Structures are given as structure tokens and as C-alpha cells.
Amino acid sequence: MSSPAPSIDQIKASMRSTWMAGDFGVVAKTISGAAEKFISGLALQPGTRVLDVACGTGNLAIPAARAGCIVTGVDIAPNLIEQARERAAAEGITATFDEGDAEKLPYADASFDVVVTMFGAMFAPRPELVASELARVLKPSGKLAMANWNPASFTGSMFKVGSQHAPPPPGIPAPVLWGDDATVRTRLAPYFTTIETQLISVDFDMPFGPAGAVSFFRKYFGPTQVAFNRLDEAGQQALAADLEALWSKHNVSPDPANHILVRNEYLQVVATRS
Numbered sequence: 001m002s003s004p005a006p007s008i009d010q011i012k013a014s015m016r017s018t019w020m021a022g023d024f025g026v027v028a029k030t031i032s033g034a035a036e037k038f039i040s041g042l043a044l045q046p047g048t049r050v051l052d053v054a055c056g057t058g059n060l061a062i063p064a065a066r067a068g069c070i071v072t073g074v075d076i077a078p079n080l081i082e083q084a085r086e087r088a089a090a091e092g093i094t095a096t097f098d099e100g101d102a103e104k105l106p107y108a109d110a111s112f113d114v115v116v117t118m119f120g121a122m123f124a125p126r127p128e129l130v131a132s133e134l135a136r137v138l139k140p141s142g143k144l145a146m147a148n149w150n151p152a153s154f155t156g157s158m159f160k161v162g163s164q165h166a167p168p169p170p171g172i173p174a175p176v177l178w179g180d181d182a183t184v185r186t187r188l189a190p191y192f193t194t195i196e197t198q199l200i201s202v203d204f205d206m207p208f209g210p211a212g213a214v215s216f217f218r219k220y221f222g223p224t225q226v227a228f229n230r231l232d233e234a235g236q237q238a239l240a241a242d243l244e245a246l247w248s249k250h251n252v253s254p255d256p257a258n259h260i261l262v263r264n265e266y267l268q269v270v271a272t273r274s
Contacts, residue, residue, distance in 0.1 A: 006169050011125050012076075012101070014169075019077040019123075021222035025057040034202040035059035035118055038147055038268070044069050044114065051112040051137060053102050054120025058084035058095070064116070065095040072107075074100040075120070103129040110139045118147040119266070122178035125169075127187055135191030138273040144192060146269040147200070150179030154204070154250050154264040159223075161246055165239040166227040179267040192271035204262040210247035213260050214240050 006014070039060055044050065046068030052061040055073030057080050065071040065088065073095060075081050081097045088095045100106045102117075102124040115134050124130045134144055149155040156176045163174075177183045181197050188195055206213060217224040218240075228236050253261040 005171060008125070011169055011172065015123070015125065016076050018222045018226045019075075020079050022220045022225045024077075024080055024220065024222060025083045026220040027217070028057045028059050030204065030206065031119070031202065032059050034147075034200075036063050038118060038145070038200075039063040039067070039116070042114070042116070042143070042145055042270075049111065049113045051105075051107070051115045052120075053105070053115060053117040053134065054123065055084060055097065055117075056080050056120060058087050058097070060116050060118050061095050061097070062087055062091065062093065065093045066091070069114075071095040072112075073097045074102075074105065074107075076101055103133060105133045105137050107137045109136055110142075111137050112142060113139055114143045114145065116145045119149060121146070122148045122175045125172045127173055127178065131187045131191060135188075135273060140273055142273040144188070144269070144271045144273065146178070146184075147266050148178035148184070148269065149176050150199070150265065150267045151176045153179065153266060154246075154262050155266075157246055157250075158217075158243065161242050162224065162227045162239070165235060165242070166230045181267065184267065184269055188269070188271050191274055193274050195269065195271040197270075198268045199265050200268045202264050202266060204260055204264055206260040207258070208260060209257045210244045210251060210260065213247045214243045217243075 044064055044067050048069045050064045050069045050071045052073040055061050055075045058073055061071045061073035061084060073084055078099050081099055084097045098106060102121045103126055115138050121130050138144060159176060185195050218228055228239060231239060247260065250262045251260055253259040
């Protein structure tokens with residue numbers, strides 16, 4: 001007899017503990033350059049009110065605040081919020097960071113000029129609520145800018161391998177569907193106009209080989225760590241072997257035993273609030 005499907009409260013509690021596992025701040029440093037370019041490309045003006053949804057350790061919020069914007073970041077994981085606050089304090093910049101849920105943002109309607117999210121809101125389990133909340137807190141004609149891993153990307157393949165070994169709860173859409181052009185347009189269409197999408201290249205460039213990459217994500221990336229912890233020893237070995245094979249297959253470094261260089265990509269989505 002199969003176990004009953006988990007409730008949404010159980011799913012949310014599990015997601016919160018997943019993102020608190022490991023130390024995402026270490027992983028965030030590997031993509032901070034991509035985050036800087038993402039913010040730079042938006043040409044935000046000083047004084048713009050910006051919300052960074054599922055902000056993690058502040059990869060988008062920090063450069064937006066540095067550009068003179070009035071920035072708020074929100075994330076489900078309190079340990080990541082604390083790291084974001086520490087980063088802002090270390091740089092001497094002003095930004096507000098709150099604990100909160102992308103499906104129920106703790107802000108009034110039309111509070112922000114721009115809403116951004118990078119590899120964050122895409123993981124919330126109910127995308128229809130995410131879309132409506134992103135729209136609700138934006139002012140009319142405000143801008144939404146998302147960076148979402150797409151199904152065909154290396155990260156999409158990595159998530160697929162993980163889900164084959166440690167399947168997610170039933171009924172939860174794959175997060176990478178936010179990186180599918182047709183899907184994201186359907187989700188945003190009720191609230192946004194002039195939805196523009198573009199595939200953006202980003203490299204995984206790390207100073208170790210494929211086995212080291214698996215160990216790195218297993219130690220620091222909450223979803224990978226949790227997937228391993230759900231498996232027995234044989235299952236963990238099988239998952240590690242499949243992930244190492246994936247990293248090896250996509251590694252284009254001239255020194256593949258000691259250096260990872262993987263060409264990755266994400267779907268950039270920029271839309272205007274109706």
C-alpha cells in the first residue's frame with residue numbers, strides 16, 4: 001500500500017529544511033558573476049524599489065543595492081537571509097532581508113517597481129501562486145525579471161538524475177518548467193504583457209574534477225545533500241556514479257581530472273506588469 005501524498009504544509013517544511021541544508025552561500029559564490037551580469041543588464045536606476053524573491057544569500061539583491069536601488073530580499077530559509085544581511089553589512093550597503101514564502105509574499109499590493117528572482121522562485125511547489133504573487137506586489141507597468149534553469153541545460157540534466165534516484169513528492173511540477181519558454185509564457189500571460197525570453201550562457205568553472213564536483217554539491221547544495229540522505233548506501237553510490245558520469249560527459253576543460261568547465265545556460269524572462 002502506497003503512502004499518502006504529503007500535505008502542502010509538509011512539502012513546505014521539507015523545502016525549507018532542504019534549502020537550510022548544506023551551505024548554499026558557498027554554491028552562490030560560483031554563480032555570483034552571472035548574477036552581477038543579470039542585474040547590470042536590467043539597467044536599474046537609483047531609487048528603484050526592487051524585490052528579490054527567493055533571494056538566497058543576496059546574489060541579486062546586493063548588486064542592485066550597490067546600484068542605488070531600494071532593495072528588499074525575501075527567502076524561505078532563515079540561514080540564507082542571515083548570510084545576505086552579513087554580506088550587505090560587510091559592503092556597507094543598505095538592504096532589507098525578510099523571511100517569507102514566494103507563494104505568499106509578505107508585502108502589500110503594488111509595492112515594487114521591479115521584481116527579480118534568479119534560480120529561486122522556480123523551486124516553489126505551486127507555480128500558479130508564484131506567478132500571481134510576483135504580479136500582485138508589482139506596480140502596474142512594473143518589470144519582472146527571472147533567471148530560470150531550463151530543462152535542456154546541464155543543471156536540468158543534473159536535477160533529472162537526482163529525481164530518478166530520489167523522486168520528488170507526487171504532483172509537484174518540475175522546477176525547470178519555469179525555464180521552458182511555452183510554459184513560462186502560459187504562467188505569466190494572465191498578469192504580464194511583452195514577455196521576452198532569451199537563453200543566457202553561464203559556465204560552471206571549478207578547481208576540481210568530476211568526482212570533486214559531485215562531492216562539492218553533495219556537501220553544500222541542499223537539494224543534492226537531501227537527495228543523497230534519502231538513499232541507502234547502495235543508492236548513494238549509484239547516484240554519485242551517475243552524477244560523476246554526467247559531469248565527465250559535459251566537462252570541456254583541457255585538464256578534466258583537475259578542473260571543471262561545463263557550459264550551462266538559463267532562460268532569462270523579462271515581462272511587464274499589465
